[in-house]
Amino acid sequence: MRQNIEQLRYRVGDAGVMQKMHVVKPRVPFDPEVMGFLQTLSKKLLAFPAARAYSDIISLGFWCRKASLEQLKKTHSTNDFLLGRGVAFHIAPSNVAVNFAYSLIAGLLTGNANIVRLPSRSFAQVDIICQLINLALDEHDVIRDFICLVEYGHEREINNALSAMCQSRLIWGGDQTISLMRQIPLTPGAIDIAFADRYSLAIIDADFYLTAVNKQRIAEDFFNDTLLTNQKACTSPKLVVWLGENKELARKVFWQHFEEWLRRKPAPEATSVINALVAYCQRVAEDPMLKYVPSATRHIFRVEVKNVTQEMLGNHQGDGLFYEWSVDKIDEILPVCGEKCQTFATLGVSNNVVEQFILRHAPKGIDRVVAVGQTMNFSLHWDGYDLLKTLTRTLSL
Structure with a gap:
């Protein structure tokens, strides 16, 4: 294995940690030393001056706070005797900055040693988080053997070597990456956890929105759900569904407030603007009933639709294109609630309404129902997996 992984670039950990990772003893979920390390990391994330420019880093810091972790532990309380499976190999998505950190933390909280392939795209957030993880490890040396964060290209031999080491492999899409990684065998007792390409939508009750007094906060929340990642995350709504009586007025007011919020943000990259325009032109050639809705900012490209298909949303590449x-x-x-539908972000729509909808129709999709502003909030329940149970072994005594 040593020869196969010589090309690894270590951001956290080193070759020595990697070489002995297979003999690291798994821990119980929510191990006190792991919890202490994460609380230290939280403090560093929230206090680091350069992190304040990135709301996703701040959200990660809040997620790792002591109170948050204790609540997570309480939520997942069980009488079962659980131990981490061993080594977890995480393949992070290339287009979302902080996903790798949540995946790592899920592995740590479930008692595993972790090898994480970092996003191939360059993100300032990755640099900051790796720097602060290293600083936190200086105060929690006992956790050092549980973390290797690495960068490498598309070398199959490296994927082969790391897959041979692990007891669980987490593949964070897209579908092509999952297909390629599944061609690489695991040891007989190891498991794959695949997070396929998904899409999400927002459902807004127009009448509720019009009576809301915090419209600017709603605009900020919607931004964090969508354009913070340029709609590249599976959790980012690509479609906005409007319910209620006063839909036209609500749409007008909603987008006015959102555009006002966007004026505070840097101008979008030209490639994003062009990509959204090209996507619209390709789609309208197939469906002339689509209607472009002019916007006061180049950040968004609104398209009013009379009908939506799974294919439309599945092929949506982000870049500020919003179907309404x-x-x-x-x-x-x-x-549109097929197996690729992941998250409903709701505003003014009760969980009971959604629950009754699911009970009536039993759609193959919809794994999460959250409020607008919370689509990026990570949980140990993700894409239908209970990661606490999936990343651990249950011992019968």
């Missing part, structure tokens, strides 16, 4: 669909009943959105 006005419906009379929530049941009308069933056609």
Whole structure:
């Protein structure tokens, strides 16, 4: 294995840690020393001056706070005797900055040693988080053997070597990456956890929105759900569904407030603007009923639709393109709730309404229902997996 991984670039950990990772003893979930390390990391994330420019880093810092972790432990309380599986090999997505950190933390909280392939794209957030993890490890040396964060290209021999080491492999999409990684065998007792390409949507009750007094906060929340990642995250709504009586007025006011919020942000990259325009032109050539809705900012490209398909959303590449669909009943959105539908972000729509919709139709998709502003909030329940149970062994005594 040593020869196969010589090309690894270590951001956290080193070759010595990697070489002995297979003999590291797994821990129980929510191990006190792991919890202490994460609390130290949280303090550093929240206090580091350069991190304040990145709301996703701040969210990560809040997620790792002592109170947050204790609540997570309480939520996942069980009488089962659980131990980490061993080594978890994480392949992080290339287009989302902080996903790798949440995946790592899930591995740590479930008692595993972790090898994480970092995003191939350059992100300032990755640099900051890696720097602060190293500083936190200086105060928690006992956790050092549990973390290797590495960078490498598309060398199959490295993937082969790391896959041979692990007891669980977490593949964070897209579908092509999953297909390629599944061609690389694991040891007989190891498991794959694949997070396929997904899409998400927002459902807004127009009448509720019009009476909301915190419209600027809603605009900020919607930004964090969508354009913070340029809609590249599976959790980012690509479609906005409008319910209620006063849909037209609500749409007008909603986007006015959102555009006002966007004026505080840097101008979008020219490639994003062009990509959204090209995507619209390709789509309108197939469906002339699509209607472009002019915006006061180049950050967004609004398209009013009369009908939406899974294919439209599955091929959506982000870049500020928003489909808008006005419906009379929530049941009308069933056609887009296939297995690739991940998250409903709701505003003014009760969980009971969504629950009854799911019970009536039993769609193959919809793994999460959260409020607008919370789509990026990570949980140990993700894409239908209970990561606490999946990343641990249950011992019968």
